[in-house]
Amino acid sequence: MKIFLILSLSLTTLTFLSCGSSTEKAGLQKDTANSDTVRAKVQTPQFDHKFNDYARFIAGLASNAGSSMSKYDSVRQVKEHAIQFGKRWDEMDKNRLSPMRKWAKEELHPKVDENLNTFYPFSGPDFLHVVQFYPNSKKYLFLANEMVGNVPEFEKMNQAQVLNYLNSIEKALGDIFRRSYFITSYMGSQIPAVKGVIPVFMVFFARTGHEIMNVEPITIDTAGNTVPRSQNPKGVSGVRFTFCPEGKYDDVRTMEYFNTDLSNVGTSGKGGLKARPEMVKYAEAFGKANTFVKAASYLLHYKTFSTIKDLTQAKSVSLLQDDTGIPYRFLAKDFSYSLYGKYTIPVKNFSATGHYQKDLAKLYADSTKVKSMPFSLGYHWQDQNQNYMLFVRKP
Numbered sequence: 001m002k003i004f005l006i007l008s009l010s011l012t013t014l015t016f017l018s019c020g021s022s023t024e025k026a027g028l029q030k031d032t033a034n035s036d037t038v039r040a041k042v043q044t045p046q047f048d049h050k051f052n053d054y055a056r057f058i059a060g061l062a063s064n065a066g067s068s069m070s071k072y073d074s075v076r077q078v079k080e081h082a083i084q085f086g087k088r089w090d091e092m093d094k095n096r097l098s099p100m101r102k103w104a105k106e107e108l109h110p111k112v113d114e115n116l117n118t119f120y121p122f123s124g125p126d127f128l129h130v131v132q133f134y135p136n137s138k139k140y141l142f143l144a145n146e147m148v149g150n151v152p153e154f155e156k157m158n159q160a161q162v163l164n165y166l167n168s169i170e171k172a173l174g175d176i177f178r179r180s181y182f183i184t185s186y187m188g189s190q191i192p193a194v195k196g197v198i199p200v201f202m203v204f205f206a207r208t209g210h211e212i213m214n215v216e217p218i219t220i221d222t223a224g225n226t227v228p229r230s231q232n233p234k235g236v237s238g239v240r241f242t243f244c245p246e247g248k249y250d251d252v253r254t255m256e257y258f259n260t261d262l263s264n265v266g267t268s269g270k271g272g273l274k275a276r277p278e279m280v281k282y283a284e285a286f287g288k289a290n291t292f293v294k295a296a297s298y299l300l301h302y303k304t305f306s307t308i309k310d311l312t313q314a315k316s317v318s319l320l321q322d323d324t325g326i327p328y329r330f331l332a333k334d335f336s337y338s339l340y341g342k343y344t345i346p347v348k349n350f351s352a353t354g355h356y357q358k359d360l361a362k363l364y365a366d367s368t369k370v371k372s373m374p375f376s377l378g379y380h381w382q383d384q385n386q387n388y389m390l391f392v393r394k395p
Contacts, residue, residue: 051212054152055202058169060085069154072162081166089207099375100132107371108133111319111338111392112290117141117385119289121262121312122296125197127204127255129377130292133320134200140255141286143279143308148237148259149196151215172200197257198239205243213252214242224281226256236279262299262308273307283311291316293325295378298346298355300326319391322378328360329388335391339364341373342385349379360389 004156051065060082063070108114118134120126123142130140154162198215205212218226219235229237238258244251260279266272273280274372291312299305300312310328312319317324319335323343331337343364364370364387373386380386 010282021176030051039150047213051151051202051215052206054154055206056210057154058152058166058199058328059203059206060089061206070103072159075159075163077163078166081170081179085170096375096377097128097132100129100377103374104133107338108320108390111390114290116317117286117289119283119286119291119312119315120293121308122293122299125200125204125257127201128208129294131204131208133292134290138253138292139286140253141283141289142255143260143262143283144197144257145259145261147196148217148239148257149198150217151202152195152199169199169203173203195261201239201241201255201257205241209246210243211246212241212243213340214240216240216242220258220278220282222278224278224285226282231278236276258301263304264307265304280307284315286315288317289315291319291321293319293321295322298350298353299323300324316391317393320388321390321391322386323355323357323360325389328357328363331391332359335393335394337363338390339370339387340389341370341387343387344380344385347379 027164049066053064053069056063056067057069057072062082063073068271092327114134115136115138116134117139118130118137118141120140120142121144123130123144124146125142126146127140127142131146134140152165154165157165157382202212202215216239217229218238218240219229219232220238221227221232221235225296226238226240227235229235236258238256240255241255243253258279261272265274270290293312300309309330313326313330321330323346328337343361346353373388376384376386377388378386
């Protein structure tokens with residue numbers, strides 16, 4: 001997810017496929033009138049096809065019949081974007097995502113209830129990786145410190161602005177293709193250009209075989225309930241995506257992302273989760289979940305992040321994480337563990353800050369208890385010394 005300068009750790013929380021099956025698609029392309037009929041069949045009060053049309057466009061996927069973005073199909077730069085984006089995505093899927101899915105099927109799913117809701121603190125807009133591990137969750141809750149932003153308003157852009165936007169999307173996703181996580185400082189410069197994390201999420205939904213049905217700006221009221229952001233503009237900024245697997249309109253799911261400082265009290269002592277009790281209340285009410293943590297800048301090792309650590313630990317039926325997550329000593333009593341990959345000293349950005357866990361290293365020293373990890377996901381993308389641990393709560 002994110003790499004931060006060490007001095008900034010105490011200052012802030014650091015970081016469609018088409019609308020139908022291939023058979024439907026063939027019919028839609030032949031008969032535009034029929035496309036309206038098909039859309040009418042799946043139309044619900046929450047299904048605005050604009051969001052899915054936009055998502056496919058910025059993700060470099062072919063326009064659905066009737067899409068408002070099809071007017072750009074013949075533009076040379078749009079075609080080039082689709083080709084280059086597709087090549088990079090296919091390479092990433094071959095080298096990283098496909099091995100992740102295979103590993104999840106063989107190692108993760110036999111040990112956890114894959115149908116549980118999924119909790120992802122310090123997530124950034126990383127729906128891409130969590131859905132490889134937990135593709136069947138009905139609800140996902142993401143918490144991080146990147147701005148929420150807005151759906152791109154393509155209807156208000158001229159062609160030059162649209163093309164510039166596609167270029168910004170490519171830049172914003174550069175580190176995901178290369179490293180597998182977002183660098184917060186870099187995202188800070190790119191996110192404004194693409195209008196927040198919403199468009200990044202849209203790309204990931206489209207490219208992972210999902211259709212976006214609705215995108216709603218939300219916040220949380222003092223009782224810990226979500227409400228439209230217009231009703232509480234000073235509340236925690238959030239967004240809810242309503243979506244479904246491609247063509248499966250009876251399998252509606254939600255993913256909520258909230259932009260919130262996950263430290264205890266923030267930089268002034270008046271911020272953080274202490275100042276947002278409604279956020280804590282809402283996360284607690286999300287219930288028991290499978291939790292995922294990666295590339296979290298070791299923030300869960302700090303006392304200044306004890307609230308989110310305790311909350312995460314309490315609500316997790318299972319916890320899949322690398323060594324940037326909750327230190328092993330806090331989990332040893334209540335969780336059984338499975339070890340994967342290689343455990344070594346943190347990368348240089350963090351190696352001098354006391355995050356090396358001797359007790360975890362001792363566990364990894366017993367090779368009979370460690371399995372290989374067939375994918376690279378996290379900070380050690382250069383030396384491939386990646387580690388993941390699956391903690392499952394004991395009965």
